[in-house]
Amino acid sequence: MARTPSSKLSRRRFLVDTARTASGVLLFGLGVGLYARRSESLPATAIRPPGAGPERDFLGACIRCGLCVRDCPYDTLRLARPEEPVATGTPFFEARKIPCEMCEDIPCVKACPTGALDKDLTNIDDARMGLAVLIDQENCLNFLGLRCDVCYRVCPLIDKAITLEARHNVRSGKHAIFIPVVHSEACTGCGKCEHACVLDQAAIKVLPDKLAKGELGRHYRVGWKEKQRAGKSLVTPDVEHQYNLPEGVEYDYEGEGLKMKQHDTPFADNPLDTLNRKGGKP
């Protein structure tokens, strides 16, 4: 077709219009994208339902239908509102308000139409919503030497997820204190302990795993565990340690530490010493 001035003009106009739309949409998209990125940072107090994967995956999988919310018999779950710091429309709960009751049949997972809550989770004890941490050791009543024990008593996995460890009470000198200790291999993060804590602010809190847990360096091996796994010492030969000490000195491991070697004679080098110890042994 011949290029008339008018067709050139309209082509130009088409290109400019397209560029205008595209740049407007791009700008809009940048805003939405950045905002979406920011709403990925779940606040530590917001806990996802059982079976939810890592936050990024969950935000790709959950379509925000609220069917899990509807089937939760305890009204634990709710959908985030736009003004809340949790990604809009996604289900979560706050342990201090209403904890998860760890339903045996896990109705929330069953209700999820997308698999955002993993259908492979069939035993609620395998859920890992977070990890309870006794975060305030200054105000926890058990740490103060009292027998509160409430978090321990309410735990659905009592003596597995949380145990009481007896320690000497240094302050009174004659009592024990019973420290609640959470074990990550069993704790589901249900939040019943945080909910039940009698303090005004809970001393025990459920935190996301990545906040609650440390991690050993990859290269790190714990010697006694390796020894146990292998059934024998991995350092060969397993000989008793030899200390390289000056003449006449020996080292009592787990005892007095460095000390002079015993002499054969019952008398000290300096006779006065013998006298001072009332006729005695060196």
Place this chain on the structure above:
Amino acid sequence: MSALRPGQEATLRKGWWRAHKWLLLRRVSQFGILALFLLGPWAGLWIVKGNLASSLTLDVLPLTDPYVLLQSFLTGHAVAGTALAGAAIVTVFYLIVGGRVYCSWVCPVNLVTDLAAWLRRRLNIKGSARMSRQTRYWVLGLTFVLAFLTGTIAWEVVNPVSMLHRGLIFGMGFAWAIVLAVFLFDLFVLRHGWCGHVCPVGAFYSLLAMPSVVRVSAAAREKCDDCMDCFAVCPEQQVIRPALKGADQGIGPVILSPNCTNCGRCIDVCALDVFRFSTRFSNATTPHIRVAQNKEVSP
């Protein structure tokens, strides 16, 4: 254009009921669907659970929005559950009745934007920003790209459609502010701004059901007296012209554009009953065949 308001002549000639028939049916549908969702939380009657993203009716029928599911798929999530069946059912349904039936008969935002359009006409607010109606398809593409790049369903953090519907059922919070923004945008900034230019949800349903069966037809277009009432009320007025005025160019009377929302308002406001619901297969141009087909498909 007549001195009367759009639709007034139809009311005078056909009576109020016939001049508002499809509008009323549409409102019944919109409010009815909302009521079904609200019966649960408000009255404890759980006929429908969930929201428009995914719902479960009478504990057996899953319905899922294929748009949000497609975004979820693009994030890399392997969908496992009833959502796939739900999306298939919804897709088939709209392939029959027309994709943007979602917009005019289901979507709660339509109530808001319809109100803005009505007020705009009533208050005679003229002037409007310029924006291409193709923008929505760009936005649609953008939502897919964002899902792919961020690995999350990014559009859902701002989508006014789901925010309003979810808000009504699960607690509104500040979602009203977004809805208000859409309303004001339509009222003062851009005529039919949100639904006609921006919303990727509507754009998705347009594309999803391109070959849909049920369509509006200007079956009696030779009767048209150019009153322009249909143009005044139509939210996608650009779709009418080819069907209504295309007889000379050999274009059939059926509105085939996927942007038509099948709202049926043109049928209501036309005093001469030019329009009717029909199917895409009744698009013959010769009057002889058209008359024959009109007997088969009654509105």
